[in-house]
């Protein structure tokens with residue numbers, strides 16, 4: 001296609017949302033009208049599915065759950081007045097709590113203000129708060145947010161060490177929808193011990209964000225934690241940014257959560273339109289379907305050209321991959337669906353992997369996220385008449401063009417600036433696109449059986465560790481791994497046992513492995 005025809009195609013397909021000032025350009029995805037027409041019946045079904053979901057249908061059949069993240073920003077849409085009231089009240093409670101913390105009306109026992117927050121959570125209970133903090137927190141927030149989003153002991157130490165002089169003024173958010181995920185539970189126990197080590201009573205610093213009556217909720221209630229906020233069973237972890245999961249940390253940092261909700265609501269209204277060309281989420285879903293042949297054959301590379309949005313790709317990674325990456329479709333057929341998502345930020349990535357994107361394996365389509373406002377205030381001229389922002393803008397255009405010329409497709413989302421409304425809108429845009437795409441490819445976007453399988457496997461390894469160590473304690477002399485496995489009733493699991501023991505040995509926790517480390521099968525083990 002020559003430049004004039006491309007310019008025409010750009011204009012034909014350009015979507016613009018006036019209220020949000022958001023543009024979506026799918027002109028560099030090379031679908032034609034016949035392709036769009038062929039997907040119309042699937043889209044009709046997707047729009048109908050989405051309408052049912054928003055009305056409270058059981059959209060997550062495996063878990064027998066409604067899917068209601070859209071109600072969080074438009075509570076009147078909730079299927080019952082009780083739910084509407086609950087959403088409204090929770091938001092009010094969050095705002096009141098954040099204000100009291102910021103003004104010092106709620107303060108720690110030994111300080112006049114909370115200065116910092118440790119947020120403990122994983123997956124959907126971390127990625128949204130992390131993305132939003134990076135995108136929207138002021139340079140000097142009223143409370144500084146730190147995350148424990150893993151089970152790495154050294155990572156936990158690092159956060160606690162950084163805060164060792166301000167632990168007495170650090171609020172702890174423990175965020176877990178289920179209230180039973182091992183990582184946040186373990187992180188909470190470690191942090192609690194650190195508080196005890198400083199003679200601080202954890203309950204006076206701790207806030208739980210979890211489902212009512214979960215183990216975490218019960219613990220927080222029994223111990224009299226500072227506050228508890230509810231998470232609803234009809235909100236999935238990866239779509240929970242607009243629930244207490246995301247709103248509590250955001251409000252505490254002084255982010256305008258109402259504006260974020262408004263932006264999401266406005267985008268929801270726009271993405272409810274049952275017309276592909278006039279619905280930005282449908283245009284994304286269409287482009288993804290085209291890009292990956294409806295089978296995820298190409299990866300989605302997300303390139304925000306704005307530092308504050310660099311966690312967007314990581315956020316989308318969970319939203320897209322946990323939602324769409326499914327072995328079976330809704331009819332039980334094995335389909336192995338999904339779309340792989342990765343990315344960091346432009347132009348930084350141009351000096352890393354964009355070389356391969358331009359010339360290497362053509363197994364992706366790109367999504368550029370462009371922000372029109374360079375910075376608040378005037379810009380210095382780097383060259384006559386040229387600012388850093390002009391360079392960044394030029395890098396984006398240049399990369400988009402270079403990719404296209406080499407038959408690599410791309411989508412471009414443009415927002416006027418990074419603010420709570422546009423961030424809320426971006427989240428809502430992708431949530432809806434994932435929901436529509438899931439319907440196009442007929443998968444349940446709202447469960448994650450694969451993750452559950454991994455969790456079970458991990459639990460069985462820990463169980464094996466307990467059994468093996470109990471047997472080892474009774475042994476008077478060194479024993480071979482095979483023998484130990486047999487005595488523990490786990491002859492088939494010698495490799496797992498070897499790895500358990502090697503780890504414990506490396507941490508000098510009462511296990512000694514002896515012999516040739518190059519030949520694990522020949523090692524003997526004893527309790528020290």
Ligand SMILES: O=P(O)(O)OC[C@H]1O[C@](O)(CO)[C@@H](O)[C@@H]1O
Nearest residue numbers: 123124125176177178181237451
């Ligand atoms: O909030 P929870 O229940 O601790 O779960 C954390 C994360 O674990 C998962 O269940 C599986 O990874 C995610 O869907 C969720 O965001």
